[in-house]
Amino acid sequence: MSFDAPTIVQIILGAIALLSAMTVVLVREIMRMAIGLGVFLLSVAGLFLLYGASFLATSEVFVYVGGVLVLMLFAIMLVQRSDSGRAVLVSRHDIGSASVALGLFVMLTVALQGVSNRFTGSAPESSMQELSEVLMGGRLVQYEIAGLLLLVALVAVIVIAGGDER
Amino acid sequence: MIGVLVSVAVFCIGVYGVLTRRDIVGVLASIEVMLAGSMLALVAMASGADSVTGVRPLGQSIEAVVLLLMVIDAAEAAVGLALLVSVARRRGVTRIDELQEVKG
Structure with missing residues (x-):
């Protein structure tokens, strides 16, 4: 493996992603967890950019950092009690969960050995035109169903979270 | 192979978080981590x-799927x-181990 510039960037971004994911999972303060999630999503967007999926990187920043993370911060601020700053993380299932995650990691790594990732460091940029042709051509049905799903989720959120005076 | 390894590791970290975290926001954030992986x-x-051709064979299709x-x-x-938000308003509870009414 040659350590050229894209490989080094890949390793750095991957290390940031791993560390911030561990922050999300392990840290106790909820606000710090949210900050860690933001760093994690930004590093994933950087990896998308490195792999040539620039439109996905942009949508990742818009949808996740600008949408889901802000929504999560609002939810935290709405429900935060004065004593819930430090979440109790001591779980009886700590060792079992760690072994499940570790076993899954080994299993997936072994299963994905055959996958040849031919990333050469210079992934060709994807073009918006081809992506829109795919979305509006062969995957039109999925696209419309996704729009319908968003509408259903919107109505469900209004029903669930709003109007609880009954 | 680095990218695939990182994604597998991120997914497994998310699994660990879903199994161990006790607050609902933490579980949701761990699910986000899994999906990002x-x-x-x-x-x-x-x-x-x-x-040979220099084009990505699956690129556009995978981008649409993602x-x-x-x-x-x-x-x-x-x-x-x-x-x-709804559970926290009606019950004053933000932790999943306090919600045990439907536990089988």
Whole structure:
């Protein structure tokens, strides 16, 4: 493996992603967890950019950092009690969960050995035109169903979270 | 192979978080981590260019699939956070081990 510039960037971004994911999972303060999630999503967007999926990187920043993370911060601020700053993380299932995650990691790594990732460091940029042709051509049905799903989720959120005076 | 390894590791970290965290926001954030890992795996596997033609064989199709995954993930996060707000308002509870009425 040659350590050229894209490989080094890949390793750095991957290390940031791993560390911030561990922050999300392990840290106790909820606000710090949210900050860690933001760093994690930004590093994933950087990896998308490195792999040539620039439109996905942009949508990742818009949808996740600008949408889901802000929504999560609002939810935290709405429900935060004065004593819930430090979440109790001591779980009886700590060792079992760690072994499940570790076993899954080994299993997936072994299963994905055959996958040849031919990333050469210079992934060709994807073009918006081809992506829109795919979305509006062969995957039109999925696209419309996704729009319908968003509408259903919107109505469900209004029903669930709003109007609880009954 | 680095990208695939990172995505597998991120997914497993998310699994650990879903299994161990006790607060609902933490579980939702761990699910976000898991989904980001799976999306990263798809993009990393499709990122290689064909050595002969120089084009990405699966690129556009995978990008469309990941875009639809993002839509599903955003809907899931919205509904989950709405459930969290609703439960916290009516019961004053934000931890999943305090919600045991339907435990079998």
